[in-house]
Amino acid sequence: MGRRKKLINNTDIPQHQIEAIARCILPDILAFYESEEGQREFSEWKKQREMEKQAAKTE
Numbered sequence: 001m002g003r004r005k006k007l008i009n010n011t012d013i014p015q016h017q018i019e020a021i022a023r024c025i026l027p028d029i030l031a032f033y034e035s036e037e038g039q040r041e042f043s044e045w046k047k048q049r050e051m052e053k054q055a056a057k058t059e
Contacts, residue, residue, distance in 0.1 A: 009015050032038040 007015060009018065011018075033042060
């Protein structure tokens with residue numbers, strides 16, 4: 001059996017509550033990124049990030 005990745009939780013929020021919230025919002029996040037609007041925003045974000053990396057290299 002594979003090892004489970006050690007979680008990093010630097011808050012006072014119990015891990016089981018964080019996981020419960022994540023299970024609730026994950027379907028909405030996936031639906032957004034599968035939508036046309038989500039695809040467009042993600043593409044714009046990637047372009048912006050690439051431009052920032054190029055600018056950092058030239059400095």
